[in-house]
Amino acid sequence: MSAINSDNISITPFYHQDTGTWSYVVTDQPTGCCAIIDPVLDFDLTSGKASFDSAQQLIEHVQSNQLKLEWILETHAHADHLTAAQYIKQELGGKIAIGAGIKDVQQHFANTLNLDLPADGSQFDILTHKGDSLALGESHFIAHPTPGHTDDSMSYEIAGNIFIGDTFFHPDLGTARCDFPGGSADKLFQSLTFLTSFPETFNLWLCHDYPKDRDAVARTTVAEQRENIHFKKSGGNPSAYAKLRNERDSTLSVPRLIYPSLQVNIRAGQFPEDESNGRKYLKIPFSLQKP
Numbered sequence: 001m002s003a004i005n006s007d008n009i010s011i012t013p014f015y016h017q018d019t020g021t022w023s024y025v026v027t028d029q030p031t032g033c034c035a036i037i038d039p040v041l042d043f044d045l046t047s048g049k050a051s052f053d054s055a056q057q058l059i060e061h062v063q064s065n066q067l068k069l070e071w072i073l074e075t076h077a078h079a080d081h082l083t084a085a086q087y088i089k090q091e092l093g094g095k096i097a098i099g100a101g102i103k104d105v106q107q108h109f110a111n112t113l114n115l116d117l118p119a120d121g122s123q124f125d126i127l128t129h130k131g132d133s134l135a136l137g138e139s140h141f142i143a144h145p146t147p148g149h150t151d152d153s154m155s156y157e158i159a160g161n162i163f164i165g166d167t168f169f170h171p172d173l174g175t176a177r178c179d180f181p182g183g184s185a186d187k188l189f190q191s192l193t194f195l196t197s198f199p200e201t202f203n204l205w206l207c208h209d210y211p212k213d214r215d216a217v218a219r220t221t222v223a224e225q226r227e228n229i230h231f232k233k234s235g236g237n238p239s240a241y242a243k244l245r246n247e248r249d250s251t252l253s254v255p256r257l258i259y260p261s262l263q264v265n266i267r268a269g270q271f272p273e274d275e276s277n278g279r280k281y282l283k284i285p286f287s288l289q290k291p
């Protein structure tokens with residue numbers, strides 16, 4: 001765990017080993033106002049048991065530093081982990097924000113999973129749009145749509161730092177997949193190009209890292225991501241990138257936690273209602289492959 005200071009903003013990353021996810025606490029130091037980005041709920045798929053151990057680390061950081069939580073920011077509706085946003089809001093307050101494109105994601109998964117869910121984003125406190133400003137003490141985040149991985153993907157810029165969600169991964173690993181509903185390699189290429197248009201010293205904070213022979217990395221820079229293996233291989237050509245991306249996506253399996261994740265994440269972290277026996281259940285769509 002480390003903190004990096006820049007223009008009175010401190011950033012503390014937290015790594016969730018099971019899903020390779022980075023969560024962040026971002027603090028405006030003069031005022032102690034803070035935001036949590038992409039908090040993770042611990043979830044065991046086999047037993048269906050969830051717990052708050054990882055979320056508790058974020059909460060303890062906020063409490064032990066006597067910070068005031070203003071925002072819980074989701075960079076998108078994640079398909080690889082469940083969000084702890086609702087639990088953190090209950091414990092610390094703050095407003096849960098996500099990109100306005102969440103409505104399309106809700107509509108798709110409400111249909112796929114036959115959920116009784118209004119696809120209007122009302123489960124979240126704030127839906128963010130291009131250029132929105134979210135105050136954080138004496139500073140503020142600016143919302144930048146960065147679609148491609150999903151339609152609701154939003155990056156958040158503050159004081160020379162951008163939390164980029166699933167766009168770039170570590171430069172040696174490439175970029176996010178684009179084969180989810182609403183995903184588009186063409187759109188992701190535009191988002192990657194947009195992110196590399198910032199000054200080369202800007203920090204681009206990753207949503208994930210999946211290291212094999214090195215420690216997990218949270219912070220990259222614009223200069224480093226201009227050399228990203230997928231971005232560079234495309235030679236700045238959108239159709240070359242789309243070809244590379246789509247070929248790679250055709251080899252990827254469905255994420256292990258996609259259905260549990262989406263059922264919780266499109267509800268802003270709220271769990272399904274109890275059924276008649278007092279227990280909650282998560283659905284998996286069943287389909288039979290013909291021999």
Ligand SMILES: [Fe+2]
Nearest residue numbers: 078079080166
């Ligand atoms: Fe994702």
